[in-house]
Every structure is written in C-alpha cells, then in structure tokens.
Amino acid sequence: MTLAPPAISFQDVAQVFATKSxxxxxxxxxxxxxxxxxxxxxxxxxxxGKSTLLRLTSGLxxxxxxxxxxxxxxxxxxxxxxxxxxQQPTLLPWASVEENVVFxxxxxxxxxxxAHRDRAREILExxxxxxxxxxxxxxxSGGMQQRVGIARALFLNPDLLMMDEPFxxxxxxxxDEMGYELLRLWQASPKTVMFITHSIPxxxxxxxxxxxxxxxxxxxxxDLKVPLGRPRSxxxxxxxxxxxxxxxxxxxxxxxAKPSPKPEAA
Amino acid sequence: xxxxxxxSDTAPAPSKxxxxxxxxxxPPLRERLIETPALLPGLTFLLVLILWETLTRAxxxxxxxLPPPSRIVEGFGAVSFARWAEHVWSTFRVAMxxxxxxxxxxxxxxxxxxxxxxxxxxxxxLLVVIQSVPVVAVAPIIIVVLGTDDAPRVVxxxxxxxxxxxxxxxxxxxxxxxxxxxxxxxxxxxxYREFTQIRIPYALPYIFSGLKISIxxxxxxxxxxxxxxxxxxxGYFIQFSTSMFKLPQAWAGLFLLVALSLLLFQIVTxxxxxxxPWSLPKETR
Ligand SMILES: Nc1ncnc2c1ncn2[C@@H]1O[C@H](COP(=O)(O)OP(=O)(O)O)[C@@H](O)[C@H]1O
Ligand SMILES: [Mg+2]
Numbered sequence: 001m002t003l004a005p006p007a008i009s010f011q012d013v014a015q016v017f018a019t020k021s022x023x024x025x026x027x028x029x030x031x032x033x034x035x036x037x038x039x040x041x042x043x044x045x046x047x048x049g050k051s052t053l054l055r056l057t058s059g060l061x062x063x064x065x066x067x068x069x070x071x072x073x074x075x076x077x078x079x080x081x082x083x084x085x086x087q088q089p090t091l092l093p094w095a096s097v098e099e100n101v102v103f104x105x106x107x108x109x110x111x112x113x114x115a116h117r118d119r120a121r122e123i124l125e126x127x128x129x130x131x132x133x134x135x136x137x138x139x140x141s142g143g144m145q146q147r148v149g150i151a152r153a154l155f156l157n158p159d160l161l162m163m164d165e166p167f168x169x170x171x172x173x174x175x176d177e178m179g180y181e182l183l184r185l186w187q188a189s190p191k192t193v194m195f196i197t198h199s200i201p202x203x204x205x206x207x208x209x210x211x212x213x214x215x216x217x218x219x220x221x222x223d224l225k226v227p228l229g230r231p232r233s234x235x236x237x238x239x240x241x242x243x244x245x246x247x248x249x250x251x252x253x254x255x256x257a258k259p260s261p262k263p264e265a266a
Numbered sequence: 267x268x269x270x271x272x273x274s275d276t277a278p279a280p281s282k283x284x285x286x287x288x289x290x291x292x293p294p295l296r297e298r299l300i301e302t303p304a305l306l307p308g309l310t311f312l313l314v315l316i317l318w319e320t321l322t323r324a325x326x327x328x329x330x331x332l333p334p335p336s337r338i339v340e341g342f343g344a345v346s347f348a349r350w351a352e353h354v355w356s357t358f359r360v361a362m363x364x365x366x367x368x369x370x371x372x373x374x375x376x377x378x379x380x381x382x383x384x385x386x387x388x389x390x391x392l393l394v395v396i397q398s399v400p401v402v403a404v405a406p407i408i409i410v411v412l413g414t415d416d417a418p419r420v421v422x423x424x425x426x427x428x429x430x431x432x433x434x435x436x437x438x439x440x441x442x443x444x445x446x447x448x449x450x451x452x453x454x455x456x457x458y459r460e461f462t463q464i465r466i467p468y469a470l471p472y473i474f475s476g477l478k479i480s481i482x483x484x485x486x487x488x489x490x491x492x493x494x495x496x497x498x499x500x501g502y503f504i505q506f507s508t509s510m511f512k513l514p515q516a517w518a519g520l521f522l523l524v525a526l527s528l529l530l531f532q533i534v535t536x537x538x539x540x541x542x543p544w545s546l547p548k549e550t551r
Contacts, residue, residue, distance in 0.1 A: 060448055078452040090445040094467055094544045107455040107463055136544065 005072030007160055007192035008034040008057055013066035014217075015052050026052045028217030030066070034209075036159075037190040041203035044213030045253060050196045053218070054162050057194060058082050071159065083153035085163040089145035091137040091152075097124065098133035101151045123151045126185065143174040147181075154185070161186075161193045167202065179205050183232065200249045204242060205232060212252045222252050333514045338521065341514030345503075354522060356499040360416060360488040361530070364423025365481060372428050376435030377461060397429040401487070405494040414495050422494075423487030427480040434476025438469025470545040474538045481534050485527045500526070 015027040026049040034040045044050050055061045056068055059078040068075045070082065091100045101120040102112045124133055127147040137145050146166060153161060167175040179202060186193060197203050203210045204226055212222040227241050236242070292298070299306060315335050321327075322334040329337055342350075375393075378385045405422050412418035442465050450460045466473075492501030500523045507516035538545060 055448070058452055060451055078454050080454065082452070084449065084452050086445040086449070088443070088445060090443060090449060092446070092464070092467070094542070103449075103463075104453050107450060107453050107459055110459070138544070 004036055005069070006033045007036045007038065007071060008032070008194065009067075009069045010053075010056075011067040013056065013063045013068055015049065015056065015061075016064045025217040027056075027063075028219055030218065030220055032211055032220050032223070034192060034194060036071075036192055039186060039193045039195065039206060039208045041195045041197055041207035041210045042213060043197055043200065043203045043210050043249065043253070044218060045215055046198055048213045048216050049218030050198075050213065051164055053213075054084075054164050054194065054196055057160075058084055058162050080156060081158050082160045082162060083156065083158035085146075085149050085153045085161070085166045087165045087168060089137065089142070089149040091145060091148055093137055095136075096133060097129065097135050097137065097140070097148050100137065100148055101133075101155050103152060104156050120151075120155065123154055124148075126188070127151045127154075128181065141174075143170050143178060146170065146178065150182070150185070154189075157189070159191055161191050163193065163195045165196050165198065168197070168199070175202070176205075180232075182206065183230075187231070200246050200253070201237075203249070204228070204246050205237060210249060212249065224249070330511060330513045333517055337514040338517040341512075341516075341518035344512065344515040344518070350522070352498055353500050353503045353519070354526060356496070357485070357488045357492065357501065357523070358526060360419045360423055360491060360499065361481075361484040361526075363416065363420045364487055365427055365484040367420060367424045368428035368431055368480060368484065369477075371424070372431035372435055375432050376439055379432070379436045380439035380465065393429065393432060396425070399425075401425045402490055405490060409491075409495045419488060419491035419496065422491040423484050426487035426490065427484040430479045430483065431473075431476045434472045434479070435469060438472025438476075439465045441472060442468040470538075470542050471547075474534070474542070474545060477534050477538075478531060481530045482527050485523065485530065489523065 010030045010032045013027060013030045014025065017024045017026055030049075030053065042050055042053060052061075056063050057070065057075070059070075059075045059082070062076075070079060092103065095103070098117065098120050099106070101123060102116050105116050106112050121130070121133060124130055127150055129144060129147055129151065132140065132144070137148065140148070146169075150166070153163075167178050170178065183206060195203075195206055207226055210222075210224050210226060211220050212224070213219065214221045224245070227245055228236055228239070293301075318332075319334045319336060322332055327334075333341070375389070379389060401422060404425075405418075408421055409418045412421060439461075446464050446468070447460065450464055488499065489501030489504075492499040493505055496502040500519050504516045504519040504523070507513070507519060
C-alpha cells in the first residue's frame with residue numbers, strides 16, 4: 001500500500017481568477033495528499049475555494065501555479081476514472097432516470113448498448129431506485145434526484161469520486177439518510193472519495209480524514225483523522241471524543257475571537 | 267442494510283378514490299366558469315360579434331368605416347373559392363419559406379453566439395442594427411434588387427421574423443446550468459454533443475417561444491411584402507379591395523389572415539406539446 005501512488009496530490013497549488021475588480025486569489029498554496037480508497041472530507045467556509053479545489057482535481061481547470069497529480073499522473077484534462085457529483089442533481093429534465101444514468105456513455109460514445117442498460121438498472125438498484133428507471137427527474141423528490149446523480153457518477157465505476165456539497169440542498173433528515181447510504185455504497189465498492197462540505201457533522205460522520213480550509217485565499221489549515229472506526233452509527237457519533245473532535249473543528253472554522261459554543265449552523 | 271426507498275420527502279399523493287369518498291363540495295360558480303375550456307373566450311367573441319352587428323346597424327355606420335359582420339360574411343362570396351385558395355396559398359407559401367429560412371439562419375448564428383464571446387462581440391451589434399432597420403422602408407429596395415417573384419418576399423419575411431429567433435435561441439443555449447456543461451467536459455465527449463445532447467434540448471422552451479413569436483411575424487412579413495409588390499396573396503387582396511372601396515371583402519381577407527396566423531401558431535404550439543411536453547411550464551401541459 002505504501003508503494004501505491006497517492007490518489008490525489010496537490011503541491012503548492014494556487015488558483016488566481018481574473019475578475020472585473022482585478023485578480024482574485026481563490027487558492028493560495030494548497031498542499032494535500034489523499035491515499036487510495038481513502039474518504040476525505042474538505043471542510044471550509046463558503047467561498048474559500050472548495051469547488052475550485054474539486055474542479056482542479058477533476059481536470060476541469062488548470063492551476064495557476066503548482067502541481068496536481070491523480071493516481072501518480074499529472075492532471076492535464078478530465079479523466080474517465082473520476083466521477084463527479086454536484087451540489088444540485090444536475091440531471092437532464094427530459095430524460096428518464098435510466099437515460100440520465102447511462103448519459104456518460106451516451107455522451108461519449110453516441111449510443112448505449114444493452115449491457116450498459118443492465119449496468120444502469122443494477123446501479124439504480126444499489127442506490128435504492130430500482131423500479132424508478134422510467135420516471136422523469138421532475139417526478140422524484142430532491143433526495144431521489146441526488147441519488148440519480150450519484151448513480152450516474154458511479155456508472156463508469158470510477159476510482160475517484162468527487163462530491164461537491166452533494167447533500168447540502170436536501171432537508172436534514174434526508175441528508176443523514178443519504179450519508180449512511182453513501183457509506184454503504186463506499187464500503188461495498190471501495191474508492192477514493194473527496195467530499196466537499198461545510199457541515200461539521202457530515203464531515204465527521206463520513207470521512208476518514210478532514211481537511212479544514214481557511215477563508216479565502218483558501219489553504220489547508222488542518223489535516224485531522226476522525227477518531228472513529230467503521231461502520232458508523234448514530235450512537236458512535238455520540239462518543240465524547242467524537243464530540244470533542246467536532247468542537248475542535250468548529251473552533252478552527254469559527255474565528256478564535258469568539259469561541260461561542262453555538263451549535264453548528266449548516 | 268438494503269436499499270431503503272426514500273420516504274422522507276415524498277408525501278403520498280391522495281388517491282382519486284380517497285378524493286371521491288370525500289363529501290362533495292362544489293367550487294364556486296365563478297371558479298367553475300373559469301375552468302371550463304373555451305367557454306369564457308367563446309362567449310366573449312360571440313358578445314363582441316353581436317354588439318358589432320347591432321351597433322353598426324343601429325347607427326348606420328357606413329360600410330367603408332366598419333361593415334357589420336353579416337356584410338363581411340357576404341364579402342367572402344364576392345370572390346370564388348379557387349381565388350381565395352390561391353391568395354391563402356400564396357401568403358402561406360411566402361410566410362413558410364421565410365420562416366424556414368429564418369430558422370435555418372438563426373440556429374447556426376445562435377450556436378456561434380452561445381459558444382464564443384468573441385463572436386458575440388463582433389456579431390451582436392450588427393444584428394441589432396439589422397433588426398433596427400424598418401423593413402417596410404427597405405422593402406421597395408429589396409424588390410428592386412431581387413425582382414418580383416417569391417425571392418424578395420421571402421427575404422422580407424425572413425428579415426422580419428429572424429431576430430426574435432436568434433435572441434431566443436441564444437438565450438436558451440446560454441441558459442443551460444453550468445454544472446451540466448462541466449459534466450459534459452468531465453466526460454471528454456466530442457464538443458458537438460454538448461450542443462446536440464445538452465444545450466439544444468435545454469434551449470427548447472426558449473426556442474419554442476421564439477418560434478411562436480416568429481411564425482406570426484412571418485405572416486406579417488409576407489403581408490408587408492405583398493403590400494409592396496405582388497399579384498396574389500391576402501395582403502395584396504386586402505390592399506387591392508380597399509383601393510376599390512370593396513371594404514366587406516377586404517375585411518373578409520383580413521379575417522382569413524387572422525385565421526391563418528392563429529392556425530400556424532396553434533400548429534407550433536401543438537408540435538411543442540406533442541413532441542416536447544417537458545419543455546412547457548407545468549400547468550399548461
Ligand atoms: N471561474 C471563476 N472566475 C472568477 N472567480 C471565480 C471562479 N470560480 C470561483 N471564483 C471565485 O473563487 C472563490 C472560491 O470559489 P469556490 O471554489 O466556488 O468556493 P466554495 O466552493 O468554497 O464556496 C469565490 O470567491 C468565487 O467567487
Ligand atoms: Mg462550492
């Protein structure tokens with residue numbers, strides 16, 4: 001395992017955008033490493049460059065400075081073995097659930113074979129949407145739509161799964177349920193997950209490791225292992241050391257000037 | 267843990283049977299009238315026609331000012347059916363040709379504008395200038411340049427109907443959520459599929475509102491062209507009849523023109539409804 005290249009590695013990565021009001025430094029020197037099959041949460045305030053980090057990893061944009069490698073190779077363009085789940089379900093509203101799941105193949109190859117349809121049905125089954133294949137996205141709830149988005153990202157069985165605040169548009173109950181569901185999927189088919197969030201409980205529930213980012217220009221200000229084994233449950237989250245860990249994350253996110261014990265505002 | 271169906275945010279819809287079992291409470295009459303299809307608009311039309319007929323007769327309005335509907339109906343008889351068909355066909359042909367040319371020209375322009383900011387900066391001002399030229403005023407020039415057959419009339423129709431198409435198509439093509447474009451790029455797919463599989467379908471609601479505006483504009487364009495130079499067509503017929511003071515038949519021609527416009531509009535609406543129901547707002551499906 002030690003010889004395998006890291007799934008993701010950033011070396012002094014900076015990203016500067018040209019905007020109307022001059023250059024904007026979104027990321028100012030990010031260093032990080034994610035091992036293969038690790039579940040890493042990236043936690044940071046809104047606007048600190050989390051989505052930028054994910055786009056860079058996915059090869060959707062090139063860094064202004066620094067080096068990014070995925071599975072040992074420099075990132076020069078999007079890779080087939082990286083799946084993305086967006087904050088919004090980002091589905092084609094005119095296409096059925098199944099058509100949306102096979103979309104990666106349809107989009108790259110132009111057509112879809114029966115084997116792909118079987119695979120789509122199988123994936124839909126695993127995300128709890130068996131029998132919903134013929135529905136249109138508009139007929140599903142927000143949670144179910146996001147499951148379709150996850151199914152589509154898993155369709156090509158990627159080695160890396162990039163998730164950009166995938167549950168933040170959902171209500172609290174659905175969000176918890178989706179979290180456990182995601183863990184189940186991840187344990188059934190191990191892959192490297194980079195999970196972007198601004199919710200501390202979500203990061204603690206899901207991740208092996210939490211990378212905390214500063215306000216813009218974003219940097220990684222803390223790299224912390226979650227003191228929790230797997231599988232995880234409501235109960236294991238209530239352990240005192242976990243509570244302490246969450247409090248520590250909170251203190252990192254909230255400016256030290258006011259160490260208020262307020263519950264996390266998601 | 268097996269897959270759990272997502273019940274947390276899907277409230278079960280009350281079934282029809284449950285609703286039928288509920289005590290029968292009728293909505294107020296006013297609501298029911300509003301919901302009855304075609305009832306209120308139909309009644310309004312009828313009322314207008316009756317008022318029109320009675321008032322023009324009561325006040326003995328001269329027919330060259332406003333003929334009563336009954337005289338207009340007689341006006342239909344002034345010309346043979348074959349002659350009417352010829353006029354309708356002529357206007358219809360020019361309107362459709364101009365419309366099709368407008369669609370064929372505006373789609374590539376819209377794709378170019380949506381794809382390249384560079385092209386937008388170059389082309390858009392030019393398009394606005396073309397749109398600002400009063401077509402009625404250039405029509406005589408176009409006729410002189412292109413002769414007197416269908417070609418100048420199609421060009422005039424095209425000029426009147428293409429701008430709304432370019433604007434609506436471009437707006438539509440730009441309205442795609444950026445995440446879907448990112449999804450497309452993350453898949454390394456051929457670039458044209460971003461348009462064929464994502465942007466164009468996404469733009470359809472916008473494209474159809476442009477198509478609906480433009481189809482009525484293309485009828486107007488055909489009539490404008492016929493006013494300037496033609497020997498057939500409803501526009502030509504109306505102008506000719508008016509100059510001969512045959513007002514009832516001019517009004518009859520006008521009625522046909524409106525009917526043609528409405529029919530074409532309905533055809534576009536129905537195409538959208540049948541082929542792309544998801545592109546309509548929910549309550550109109
Ligand atoms: N393509 C872009 N052009 C200009 N500025 C951008 C672009 N993408 C992001 N930004 C800016 O960079 C900062 C970080 O954005 P983002 O990565 O989306 O933050 P987060 O996901 O943490 O909320 C924001 O201030 C945003 O306005
Ligand atoms: Mg973001």
